[in-house]
Amino acid sequence: MSTRAILNRDVSDSTLESLSAFCQPIGFFTEGRTYNQLANHVDVFMFQMGNELVLDTHLTAEFYSMLDSWGVKYTLGKTKVEATNESVVAYNVAANDCLAIHNFMLTDAVVKEKISGLQLVHCKQAFSRCSTLLLKNSAITSDAGIAKALSKSGVDVLLVSQKEIELKGYRCGCFGGCCGLMENVVHINGSLKHHPQGWEIRQFIEKHGFELNELTDKPLEDIGSIIFIN
DSSP states (O other): OOOEEEEETTOOHHHHHHHHTTSEEEEEOOSSSSOGGGTTOHHHHEEEETTEEEEOTTOOHHHHHHHHHHTOEEEEOSOOOOSSTTGGGTTOOEEOSSEEEEOTTSSOHHHHHHTTTSEEEEOSOSOHHHHEEEOSSEEEESOHHHHHHHHHTTOEEEEOOSTTOBOTTSSOOOSGGGEEEETTEEEESSOGGGSTTHHHHHHHHHHTTOEEEEOOSSOOBOOSOOEEEO
16 A cells, blocks of 8 residues: 555554555554653654654654655654653644644744745644644634634634543543544544534535545544555
């Protein structure tokens, strides 16, 4: 399979089975690096823009070698992710071909270089990727501040409740952390039938020209996003 999915190694068997039908899932993990609840979250340790990655400076040699064997283009960032509030958000930037949103006071320096040609939307919330599914000129977010900032920039935004989104170790998770985008398909870790805005979310995704694939029948769970690499 030419497409890989890099994601939290602790996802459910049903999610892995669903992904395996169309790509090769790669379980990601770290040990003793940052807060336990975020240790395997890919959106904490790497930034994605298209098929290019900016990576945390201290991942394993095996992980870098695996990316090399796939021919994945990546750059090492300047930030070493640790158990500090500043480092865990350095790579957690939501971006597409046109726009990036983050608290740019906390963005990794190399990521800043990569996104310098995009429209930059500043917000207070530095967990912007895990809070936000950024599509083309539209977005779904569980953070009110991000919703306000994107709306002011002309982006069509749907604000959704995070109370029904699970995240181990926390009262609730974030919507973007449940999702991964592969071409025009939104893959989501959970079923929208468990969310009170499920139908609204589905309609919003389809209205903007994307398809939806629910990877499991369980409630939505924030797993730290899914990164698809072709």
